[in-house]
Amino acid sequence: MNPHWLRVLAITLLWATGLLTIGCGRPQADRPVIRQESFRQDRGAENRLRLDARVSGGRLTLDRSDPGLLYNLDLRWDAANMSRRVDFTSGDTASLVFTLQGKMPSDDTVHSILSLAPDIPLELMVDTGAGETHLDLTGLNVDRVNLTHGVGKLKVTIDEPQETVCRSMDIACGVGEMELRDLGNLMPETIDIKGGLGRAWLGFDGVRPGRTQAHLIVGIGNLDIELPADFGVRVLTAGNVPDSLCIPMEHFERRAGAYVNPAYRDARQVVELSMKPGLGNATLKIRD
Incomplete structure (x- = not known):
């Protein structure tokens, strides 16, 4: 095995172990003090909203707000063992910073529900930890999204096609599970994924x-990509397909240094994939 990847594996395993055992050897947490709070901002003259959300634990739900609201945050948290920050800065490009950090209770007590205005371009930066996160982007106007995922479970859904263009989606996968559905309703111009x-x-x-130009770095885990058969797909590889990349060759032909499916030339939806192999596996599936 390549020495570089041995070092990467060792560092990643140590990092994951540290996350999974966080709190070991520390004093026992204080008795929970559960608080419920709500924060909201009416829609004004803002032309853009930047969100910076960093949540270390509990459940996080993001969806669209009711008409007339820029954002609404309903928060249930443990004030004895966690700290929270909610800062809003108004302006042409408004900014919302939301952080919830600390040791969460063992039950399903901590829950953050954040709703954003559907009629304003959004720049979303979301960093999740050990909890469960569901980002429902349906009906929102997402311009850019940056996701960093820890040891919990992250799910992204887009049930309806977005009217405006999404410029970019950047994703850093951790040791947990990440599921991104309905990306054909978003079709970001670029997707960068670090496994x-x-x-x-x-x-x-x-x-x-x-x-969509998708640039994928396969990590130590598994990366699965599923596309409908009517999508145009082009897979760029340097030379032969690496062992860590599984491509259904019955759907592709080699052309000009890439693998192309029959729908590529005339399809209304096109995904171009470039992949850098790692210790894990990447699997591409074409669904008939």
């Missing part, structure tokens, strides 16, 4: 026309 120790699944169901 981790866990499993990531990307599904491109959806009907929004567009072309």
